[in-house]
Amino acid sequence: METETKKLLETLGLFNLPYAELEELYIRDITQEKDSSFYRRLILQKHHNRVPRLRAKLMALHLESPNSIRSKIRQELPHIR
Numbered sequence: 001m002e003t004e005t006k007k008l009l010e011t012l013g014l015f016n017l018p019y020a021e022l023e024e025l026y027i028r029d030i031t032q033e034k035d036s037s038f039y040r041r042l043i044l045q046k047h048h049n050r051v052p053r054l055r056a057k058l059m060a061l062h063l064e065s066p067n068s069i070r071s072k073i074r075q076e077l078p079h080i081r
Helices: 002-012 019-031 037-046 048-064 067-079
Strands: none
Touching (some): 019 037, 019 048, 019 067, 037 048, 037 067, 048 067
């Protein structure tokens, strides 16, 4: 099933998106209070070396966001390791 999912993602063009685009989509889902787990998983699978940068960006976003988004970020941070 994982192989089929990867093939589908490759077909859709999502699996090979550059990190910057994945990060943008991930942050967008967080700020719109949507489920961001899909993009998080892609980032962790393909760009694990960029996780510290992403954590820093989430922390900065946390400082400037309303409470509802702060709550979402607090839920996401344990997953970004």
